[in-house]
Structure formats: C-alpha cells, structure tokens
Amino acid sequence: MIKTMWAVCALSIIAAGAALADDTASLYKQHCSECHGVTRLGGMGPALLPENLGRLRKKEALEVIRTGRAATQMAGFAEVLNTDQIAALADYIYQPPAETPTWTMADIEASHEILMPLSDLPDKPLHSSDPLNLFAVVEAGDHHVTILDGDAFLPLWRFPSRFALHGGAKYSPDGRFMYLGSRDGWVSKYDLHSFNIVAEIRAGINMRNIAVSGDGRYVMAANYLPHTLVLLNASDLSPIKTIDVVSKDGKSSRVSAVYTAPPRNSFIAALKDIPEIWEIDYSDNPRPVARGVVHSWTPGHEEGEFDFGPFPVRKVVLKDYLDDFFFDQTYEHVVGAARDGKSGQVVNLDAGRKIADIDLAGMPHLGSGITFDYKGHAVLATPHLKGGVVSVIDMQTWKTIKKIETLGPGFFMRSHDNTPYAWVDVFSGPDKDALHVIDKRTLEIVKTIRPQPGTTAAHVEFDRYGKHALISVWDMDGALVVYDAKTLKEVKRLPMKKPVGKYNVYNKITYEAGTSH
Template sequence: MGARGILYILLLACAVPALAAPAQTSEDASRLFAEHCAACHGADRLGAIGPALLPENLGRLRKAEAEKIIVSGRPATQMPGVGDKLTAEQVKALADYIYTPLASVPAWGMAEIAASRVVNVDPASLPDRPQWSADPLNLFTVVETGDHHVTILDGDTNTALARFQSRFALHGGAKYSPDGRFVYLASRDGWISKYDLYTLQIVAEIRVGVNTRNVAVSHDGRFLMAGNMLPHTLVALDARDLTPLQVIPVEGDLKATSRVSAVYTAPPRASFVVALKDIPEIWEIPYADDAGPVMNGFVHSYEKGLEEGIGTGGRFQALRIRSPDILDDFFFDRTYERVMGASRDGAKGLVVDLDIKRKVAEIDLPGMPHLGSGIIFRKDGRDHMATPHLKEAVISVIDMTTWKTVKRIPTLGPGFFMRGHETSPYAWIDVSMGKDKDAIQIIDLDSLEIVRTLRPAPGKTTAHAEFDRWGKTVLISVMEGDGALIVFDAKTLEECARLPMKRPVGKYNVFNKINYSSGTSH
C-alpha cells in the first residue's frame, strides 16, 4: 500500500448520519460528498483546505484500504474513524466516488495559480547568514510521510534543526537553490513550497496544478519549472517569490496532450528537459537570457527534418524532439548531451542525443529499469552507470561509451533506489519491491559483486540510501509508521545511530544535490 495516497483519504468524512441499507447510487455518493466533504476538498474534488480526491492523487492506495481508513481513521492524523456514523454501503459508495475519474481534465490556469499564491515572508527581509550553528551544506531534508512532516537534519551531528508540517504527499524529491539556502518541495496535490534553511521557515507557497509530478530548479537559481499530471501543463515560476511566469500546455501533434512524467535541469545546457508519459517526444526548454526561441519551437522528426512551427508563446519555448517510443524515466551522462530513457514496454532503453536530436543507441534493459535512481561511476577509465529494476531482481551496469550492458548483478529482489558517492567504493541498493523488503545490499564497484547484505530492521521495509556531504556516513530509511533513519559508517558498514521518525521516505543532502553528485538522483 502506498502511503502517498493514504493521507488524501484522511479528511474525507465529517459527521455523516447513517442511512438505510439499500445500495447507494452515484447520485447518493455525489450528494454525500457535497454535503460532508466538499467544504474541505472542494465541490469539484480538486481540493481546498483538504487535498484533491481523484484517482490520480490517490497513488497506490487500493480502494479496499481506503474504505478501512474511512471506517477506522488513521493514527497521528486529523481524521478519526467514522465507522459508527456511516453504513457499509455509504463507505463503499464514497470510496467508489472518489476513485471515479473526472469527465474531463480540470482547468487550472494562470488565474487559479496566481490566486493560490501565499507569501509568508518578504524574501528581501531575510538575513544573509544561517541563524544556527552547523554546516549549511551538510544538511538533509527528510520527508516523513507518516504524519506529513519534514525534518531538517544536521548531517554532522545527526540532530534535527527543525521539523515542520508539510503539504500532503510530498513527491518528486527536494530541490535546492544553487547556494543550498532554499529548498523547494512539490506535493502530489500541486503545491510548491519554498523553505528557507537559514531561518527555518516557509517563505512562500503556490498551487501549480491539481496533480503535480515534480519541480526542477534552474542552475542559476532564477526559475522553477513544475510538471503536472493534471492538467497537462508545465508551469514556470520566479524562484524568488514563486510568482507564476508562464503556463505551457503540453501538446503534441493534432493537439494530443500528455501528462508530464518528470522535469529535469540540464546545467551545461541552461535548459529544462521534460519526460512525457503519453506522447513519443522529449521536450527541451532553455532558460538562459540569450537563448531566444528554440528554433522557433520547431519539431524535429527523424524522417522529415523540420516541420511546422509550434512556438508556445511567452518567455519559455519548447523544442519537441521526436522519440521512437514513449520514454517515462530519464538518466543523463555527465555532459547532459545524451539522455537515457526507459521505454514504455519495459524491455529496453534508448539513448537520445540532445544536440543532434535523434536516437543514437538502444540498451538491453528488460525488467523496467528505474533510471531516475541510477548512478555514474568510473571503472577502467570509463564512465559506467548502474540502475535497479522495478520488476526484476537485478542491477544492470552499462558502459556509457559503448552503451553495452557489461554486467547484470543478481539481487534479492527488485529495487527502487541506488546510491553511491565520489569518495566511496560502494553502491547501496534496496530490494524493497520484493519479499526481502528489509534488506539493503552493498556492491563493490570495482569487482561488481555484492559484498554485504544488511537487515537493520528485520521484517520492515528498508530503502533509500543517501550519503552525507563527505561520503563518511550513509542514511537509510525504515519506511514504517514508527520508522527510523539508520546512520551507517560508509567504510566499516556498521550502524552508528538510529533516529525515530514517522515513515521517512526520501532524504536529500544539500551538498550532493547542488553539486549534482554522480552518486545521487538529480
């Protein structure tokens, strides 16, 4: 069960009187929602003070589990159980209703985005120095989904500097300003939050969509680009105070629209690169002042060359690069000239050169690789990348010169995260998608063999390694309601601290992220 969706249900019910036993109709469910849920979640289910209640926002939460939460509530949240106030038929009808897709993609344009913006602190009034004593580049932002909080952790002392309530279901990882001062957080519900690490407070928030995939920060710190699942748009923001700058419809040929799978920053190119879920294209959006329109927004086709102009209007324009397949997940080489993408069928990967705008290689990658969690490391004088797979118990190692798979390392199960560090000879992987969900396996990057298997919390889901700034320690998440962060010595592989937390998921080190460490996700 995915916790991202659980908490969207938590505020569903207010005091609902019991009804008679007959099965509920869709009209009954709509009325129940309008009477008892709309005040918090919006009459259109798009969210208000409570989150949106749509299938896309419920994540991996199964309907049967949603019904249980409606009945019994969930500890450490604002939602009590309402099993004594709702009949079984009402509970089922309400769950069915919120899992019913909307008839059309909801509108969430510039007017709605601008109206949602809240500025808590004038950015110009913020002090120049941290208001605490710690290494500002060795902080971690830790997302705790168990009770919707974020902890700011000192990576030297493993103590919390702050803990604050977040928006529902933060998603897509924390992103930092280039100096590491500000952290930007995106929620599945479309909210972007700007948090000042120097003063430990939220500076501003804005809702850019109904269901948002992630946000990227330009390498010069001036712009944010958010990608939405609903509606099918990209939204550009001024990073200083989250002023909305432009809404870019994500449209392909014949006005076909697409959800955004992810937005990435390509620093050497001064551009954002966008992965799309529904059309076979890669988008690149430059943000440098001297970039000008990208070929006037023209499409490049492998067969036909340049086609009709598709300028998006506004400051940001997209170059649409045709791909032989829909590519959901990206991984870049060090130059950001070539991007690896996982094909929709999960049987192979493609390499697209962003300069010449075409596929240059295919990669043998069956088992649905999770490229976004891959790492780069040097071996035999060449760059290699390694990636876990979501449906196969293996780590694939790719030579990034020949694009050949040089080894497939068997693991205890499919995994989601992989991490390394420039100073470490090891890569840490989880196998949390399989039966051995409590195992962390460690690979020697010279021999390409697993040299250690750790089970720091037997029987509990354990995942997502992250190195500190220096590569001296590694933090691991025990992803349970009463979970923990476990700190390991990166050389001896021995445990040195354990910090209780509420289902900690991602944790993101400031230095590693702003320096685009080859051992962590970007």
C-alpha cells in the same frame, strides 16, 4: 397494468443502479481515496480520471487493482475485494467527473502568498551547523519535514509540510533555499539560514515534481492535472508562464517529470502520454526553436516559423514513451525507459534523436540510476522495474557489462564519489527489508544489510563527504539509520514517521554522480 409493471421494473432498475453507484463510491472512498484523493484528483497517487488513464486499458486497470503495481506503493486488493467489486472500481475510475477540473493562471496567481519577505531574512545562518551538510528528511507518515545536521545527525527543525509531499527536495545553487513540491500541486520555498517558510503557490491540481534552474532564477512544476508545465520566479514563487503540454497533432499529455540540465541552461521534461521529450531554454538569449520541428536548430536557418521569445520549447519526438529518465554527467544524453517498455533508450539531446537501445525492461523510478567509473569506463547502474537485477551498462557502447542478481526489484540505487560502494534497496517482495552493498570495483555484492527486519528499507543517501550512508525504514514506527560508509556498521538510529527520502544539500547542488539530480 403492463405499463404499470414496466414502470415498476424501470424504477427498480434505476434504484439498483443508484445503490450500486453508491456502493462503488463507498468502496473507492474506503480503499482508494487516501492516495488518489476523494474526488479522484490525485494525492500521493496519480489522478484517476479518463483523461489521465489513456495508456492504461481497463483490462490492465483491473489487474493493477487486483495485484498492485510493481515498484510503486500501489498494493493489490485481491484478498480484500471480490471480482465484482474490483470490476466496479475499474468502471468507476473511467467515468468522467461531474465537472471537468481546471486550474488556470488566475487560479495559480490567486493561490500565491509571500510569508516572509526576502528583505526580512538574515544575512548569515542563525545556527552553527554546516549549511552545505544539511539533510531534508521527508516524513510521509505524519506529513512533516525534518532538517538534519549531517555531521552530528541531530534534528535542527521539524515542520509540517503540505499533504502528499513529493520526496525530492530541491535547493538554490548556493544551498540556502529549499523548494518542496507536493502531489496536490503546492510549491513551497524555505530559508535554511533562519528556518522560515518564504512563499507558497499552488501550480496545479495533481503535480509530479519540480525543478530549479541551474542559475537559480526559476522553478518549473510538472503537472499530471492539468496537462501543463508551470514556470515560477524562484525568488518569490510568483508565476511567470504556463505551458500547455500538447503534441503537434493536438494530443495533450501529463508530464512524467521535469529536471534541470545546468550546462544546457534548460529544463528537460518527459511526457507520459505522447512519445516526446521537451527542452525548455531558460537562458537570457535562447536559441530560436522551430514551431513543430523536432530536430536541432542550425544557425542561418531562420526562414521558417520560429519562436524567438523567452522560454522556447524544443520538442524531440521518439518512437516510444519515456516515463523515467536520468542524465549522463555531461547532460548530453538522456537515458530512460517506459514503465511498461521492453527496453530502455538513449537520447542524444544535441542531435535530438534516439541513438541507442539498452537492455533494460523499464526503470523503477525517476533518477533510480547512478553513474561511476569502472575500469576506466563511465558506466551507469540501475535496478530493474521487475525482477531482482541491477544492470551495469557501458556509457560508450551502451552495452550491458553485467547483471547483478539481487533479492528482488529495487527502487533506488545510490553512491558517492568518495566511497567504493553502491547501495541498492529491495523495495518489494519478501526481502523488502534488505539492502545490498555492491563494490563498484568488482561489481559484486559484498554485504546485505537489514536495518529493521520485517519492514521496508529504502532510499540511501550520503553526507557531503561520503563518510556516512543514511537509510530510511519506511514505517510509521520507522527510523533514519546512519551507517559508517567504510566499515558498513550502524552508528546511529533516529526514530521517524515513515521517512521516505532524505536529500543532502551539497550533493544536490553539486550534482554528485551518486545521487539523483
């Protein structure tokens, strides 16, 4: 009798546990899967798996689910879910999947497809627009991209993109080809002369961004899942090499981002889970890199174990993580911060070490800062991750010149050499519909613009001449709003489906100081 009662109780407990698991899976599907993927492998948001949550303690995860995450699109669910549901979701994302996801070189090769041979492409543009003053506008609302004439501000081509496209379009050095990377791992190449897709390949399961080498020969993809960097041939996107991202003590890491450093003939990658920066040399005659040694290589010291082959990886070890970063104009320094850090840091790539701390409690976004000249000094300016502040920092002393108070945390700051103004958005909070225009000569806000009250206004980009500033209204019934950069008056408005970003060909290929690189 007692055994029977225990059996019934055990079955009841198992049934209750199964019901709870089903309920939690349903909660995840309803509230999380759209951004993080049905199987937790990532989409617009990162993968939610134990191996990708190493720096996020469960207590912190509870708070993120409850209140959201600053300077991201992660909303809080405190008004939608109760305490038990939030706790169940936190437990759920820390459970390993039934099968460990993998994406090997064989998988990458199998996904590769050439859709338009280069030999079939025209020698000259099949349109009359200035090929260097085109914009790629990423419309996340319905997963499309619009190619826009930057003189007449007329759409020339609109095509469907891969799901969860990352905003940052990259271009070949001559501006002819465009490369796009999606959060679910796809890399796509497009011809801007004929408006054709050239090739595609899936480089990973959950990808952060891509970079094109300064010489135009290579594309590198930075992955969250698996923990790899993937090198592709830029001509047809055929895979060349995968690089496992592992520290010298065997810990693997997601890649926060990868960018090209043209004067150095290298890619620079920031790592999410280990405090290191990696430099991958893509020149024909790379410098030997000592295996496991983190300082610079010196000619004549080749006695140890060195990599003499192509694409050697040089590892720079830091004391703190570097999630978000940008370069100075010489590409000698990397400036950045951990998203949960208390200060920023400056890393000299030649010396292979940190040279300064800066008064910056976290950067809000990769490439959120800009550089410009202020009273004869090169300065950087960037919004903060939390709080309504833009910091202006002298790039010789690395001291803060001024903190400009804004209406809230910004996500992007942009300018152009041919305008005296810098524009910064207010990405979160009650004033998310506002943008501030700052005079670079006085470091004062001269105007606050609200393109569409009640919606989010973000991501300013200039045309190639710096004559017009384009602003995104991040809404399904959103718009691309064009302003005269001199008078600050609206000149045109194009309806669009949540245009999260727009990228001018000329500004990107010339590495204009006022835009992201």
